[in-house]
Amino acid sequence: MAKFVKTKRAFLIGTGIVGGALVLGTTLAWRRVANAQNFKPPVKDGETAFNAWLKIMPDSTVVVQVPRQDMGQGIYTTLAMLVAEELDADWGKVRAEQSQINPVYGNIVALGDSAPPPMKSAMLAMARVIGLQLTGGSTSVRDGWEPMRTAAASARAMLLGAAAAKWNVPVTELTIEKSIVKHAASGKSAPFGEFAQAAATLTPPSSVTVKAPKDWKLLGTSPARLDVVEKTLGKAQFGIDVRLDGMLYATVKHIPYVSGHLQEVRWKNGTPPRDALHLARGDNWLAVVATSYWSAKKALDEAELVGGGDTGTVLSSEQLAAQYNEVLDGKNDGVLDAGVAHLKPLRRTFGEHGNAEKAIASATTAQRIDAAYSVPFQAHAPMEPMNCTVRIAGEGKDGKVDVWVGNQAPTVLQWLAAGNVGVPSENVTIHTPYLGGGFGRRVDLEVIRQALACAKLTGGKPVQLIWSREEDIAHDAYRPAISARMSAALDDKGGLLAWHHRMVGPSVSKSVFARMNPLAAGDFPPDVTNAEGAAHLPYALAHFKCDHAQVDLPVPLGFWRSVGNSYNAFFVETFIDEIAVALKKDPYLFRLELLKDQPRFARVVDAAASAAGWSSALPKGWGRGIALAESFKSIVCQVVDVEVVGKDIKVRRVVSAVDCGTALHPVNVKAQISSAAIYGITAALKSQITLKDGQVQQRNFDTFPLLKMAECPQFETVIVNSGAALGGIGEVGVPPIAPALGNAIFAATGKRLRGLPFVL
Template identity: 40%
Template sequence: MRRRTWLLSAAGTAGALVVGWSILPARSRLGSPDLMLPEAGDVALNGWIKIAADGSVVLAMARSEMGQGVYTALPMLAAEELDVPLGSVRIEQAGFDTIYGNVAMLQESLPFHPLELEAEPRPLKVRLGRWMVGKLARELGINATGGSSSVADMWDVLRVAAASARASLLGAASAQWKLPLAELSVKDGVVSHPSGKSATYGKLAKFAAATPPGEVKLKARKDWTLIGRPAPRRDVPAKVDGSARFGLDARPPGLLYAAIRLCPMLGGAPGPLDAKAALALPGVQQLVPLPAYAGSTAGFAVVGQTTWHARQGVQAVQVQWQQRAEGALDSKQIEAQIGAALRAEKGITFFSQGDIAAAEAKAARLVEASYSAPYLAHATMEPMNCTARVLDGKVDVWAPTQAPGPARAIAARVAGVPVDRVTLHVMLLGGGFGRRLDVDYVAQAVRVAMACGGRPVQLAWSREEDTTHDFYRPMNVAMLRAALDGQGQVQSLRIKSAGDAITPRWMQRAIPYLSGPFDLPDKTTDEGLFDQSYGFAHQHMAHVATRMGVPVGYWRSVGHSHNAFFIESFMDELAAQTRQDPVEFRRKLLQQTPRYLAVLDLAAAKAGWGGALAPGRARGVALHESFGSIVAQVVEVSLQDRAPRVHRVVCAVDCGTVINPNIVAQQIEGAVIFGLTAALYSRVDIQAGKVQQSNFPNYPMVKLAQAPLVETWIVPSERSPGGVGEIGVPPLAPAVANALFVLTGKRARTLPLTV
């Protein structure tokens, strides 16, 4: 209530409350035991950990599993501190208290430069900024899985929660047995004393619930037995035998099915329609109009006894579609408009160092280049879907979502009920990549369920609807300029980019109570440019935020996905212009950032940089930091039938402390395939308001036979964990482009890459 008062009060009152709030200590994320779901025989010790009667551990899972391995990595943190086997930890969906919000994701949205983050001690503005945003994030409790932040956010929280539970269990044994706490030990969930006394966690749990934990100490790194070691993915067996439950596997009793049809022109709406033929088909029950929920395009759904009936019905509806009032969208026109804005506007300066104007004025030569990247779709393997039931003033939702909080909130708004009347079941995600941070499909399912008389309904999009009505990665263009002195050395670097800002649009759709009438600078627009690590004495990095009308959203690695292509391709251009080896050129500019230099050196060494290659092959290199982790990639490329073929990708990774090296390797491998698809094939074109790509035949993926050998080498580190799920995407496209230059002598400055 304190936060709501602050948001709604007059300015004077708000100011006093902000001052009072800001000096309070950060809200604890340990949580009360009553936040855990009550189950017979289970005893909750805090908001994250329960002990079952058989001594097994139940962990509140606050993040969505979409293939990135959180169902394995997060239980490893709890098992380590509780001294139990990983197999004895099971998970249950976390509730909706603020302790389950993602603090790290919001903290990482602050636009600090790596040199500031790497400094010891950190500058005051960094410490203060992270402190204030962390406090605000604790209050808001926005639960979302994104920004490669799951492990980074849970790193301290889960270890402290598990260590606190362990301390209470040991304290309970000490009090019951009247033995010194220091003489007790734990192994595999059994507390023991040299006298022979022992008890399982299950036997001690009730007493532990009434025992304060006392001093809580985390295990020393040298005592870890799980963290840092390979462990099998816990979600794989169920996915192999078919028992895993994704969104499309929800089957509440009495289930109906719905298919969707949205206006093919983005932002348009249905005009006059004739549903007589559709409703006359066997198994078709009704048509439900769908407004433009949460940033979606308007349309309608047809409900049937099966998915097949619903899809037959939705295609049989005769409708006259209406173009959006602002006129039809066209990607070629948009590219020209973004380019004009780039040339005409100064933009927001994200980073400036030295005197860029003076350096350019003194230059013996200027090197300039323009780069561009197209709109991209997410193309998750599981299309958008949601199952909902609205009955007796209550809403049940079964959704594969990355954003449980916003999903629950929009379900309540659509149904017109308080949010505490919504029960959300988070299902496994058949891919997310940022698409499932949006909640349009949840709103649509609830609206359809409201028309179904209390019966549950599963709304499933077709692949064509999914591809043509995405929240796309924004189109972006950039101009890069470097000043060279008389000796051919680079003295300055200026980069100005332009494209739509994602965060303000997403907040309007998913968290409207936080969005305001004005767009604030969005770090995602310039990330990977303003925070690049190269030691140019004079730098200026700016972005022109546009608003072109195409629905845009977070896409795996977000701004890094195209900004890495811009800067790392240009770095190779500068190496060529100054007649330097691309690796050596980068090495000279990384003397102030030894972590980056170590990653680059490892990748080059493992790839055999400078060594012999098979005839017709060339190497390319790229280095990029994103989400707190650094990746260098060296690729081997050839031309086959005048098309690029990537044979080998060597990846060096510094992602801080590694929880499970198997998961790191898996995520890097998946990111390479994802990034290679985007680099070689992917683009979204819009003509007369319609997206031209609709399915895999014209929005292709890298096939198994085209997949390269991927090697992952991890730099040992004792830093806190960085992100892993997205970091392998950004360097791939520039590394391939740089190899293609060696093969062809031509610079590719537009994605997807062609020769």
């Protein structure tokens, strides 16, 4: 314990001198490594653990400890590449293994990103102490970048030290090629696994140097993903595939409303069917435990859940839109009626320079441009329905809890399960298999609470709780509906002078944290995700302001792939297009004009326009649109070609350029850009969540349709390696796709669509 306290102090002192210099960055990474040297993951099959991040087997297989979750973004592969590169390991003998839960694996970058700039260093300090493992915010590689490479370089030095001692040669004369240690002068060579045991007993070096990019052999190439073979053979294990002796199954039903409480359960025949072995009940749900999912589902179909509340039972999407407009009109700063939003809107300015309001107010009608936009609620809809398997053995301090669940935050789960069951957190084991899609959905804890409640009833038998797709769509934690009004003023020379972005909507972070722990739900610090992608723009604007009015809604909200960027890019990049049209300027060249002091952005826009053949002719009925967005420290520009036939919108081609600093696995970078764009096209053309009388009107893929193969456009993606600091990749292809598509529809039809999903 004393050691842990000391380490925490060291981190706090370390963060007190954050200055951004490269050397300091290495120092901080080194502190994480030094801490990591003290934590060794459990070993089996002759493995030797070097530090928290890697083990080596006698046959030289490298087992990389990955504390992030793979939900399709390929993070097992990219993080393993960081380690393999520094070890010069043979990629064919590298495996990734989900790490245990330990503060050494905390995602420091994710928490740092979540803080407003003035609070960032305090948040980073706290992040190092808490050590929260979570996968989100496109942070995994950025966070693992220094500690994992440094840990591997440290292990490499130890392996070479052991080889030098055994062969009695200077360590400086040794090299590693594809896991083989070589001494050129003597011709000696041996796989590094032979030295692993001896090497691990050596004192780790006090400093190491990681490779310069010019010396990389693996990073920047696209080796086979570690998960593709098992996923292709049907052997990959997802949470829903867990099978345990004596396991029971359960399923859950919520009250029909998005909020409120369960008051009464009415069974079709007066009592629960015999197949229902146990019933678990929560604030707004009922679960049935049975010997099969199918029989649990059939039993639960006989239950009518009566309940609700004042607010959730009346909310409709139309009414919400009207309320939003009143807030944007500056009215209704008191208690809003009909219980839509209970609190006075919290009005905040997220970015400002110059005096945009004054410049816009003094503009002539001819110099002024205004437009109003909106986006609806969206569901995540990962293909693997929500599920969680729990086994509880014993109770109190001797009790043990095992939880199998695809999740994005195992540390939080461990706390939750320990508190919920009443056992020490070290007695809780979280097993994280592959996630059948995440997109932010698996940050939510409700399914885990429900599975814990079921497992408490079964006398130690494990229970697998599965949500039906209907429950998933109708009871998600949604990307919020947002409305925005944009105003711009032009100068006398026809240039863009002032920009004012005003919007209204709830805070996603507040809703997420409130559901994790009501004590954590506050209005401070400001939720930076509200205005991400809107608070700071790359464009040259003399006067700029971004305002947000935050309201509380009785609807659970969640982080949805790219979060605030998903709607802000739509508002910003559609409005830029409208201004270009008003100025009779080419939308691509207009953006370049506004980016004259932003060469990194301009290069990405040029790359996309050039690859797309921006000025090339299109068939009749087609249109081409462009949009640019920076998110998660990466820059993406997309050019969309669309064909419009009557009211039918067919996306034909998407050309993207991406600058994520350096593409570490280019094939996966391209796969993620098209993946995210398809996710965004589904939201722009196909699906939405609407509310009527407090109920979600969509239930399954019939009413919440996804883009299909037949509707999928052609993709081309250009990678721009600027060498800038690394950016994220899993989400960054979402933000620009909706505006690029909307701008293309305008080019094809002359109709400006200002709400999603697009309907002609």
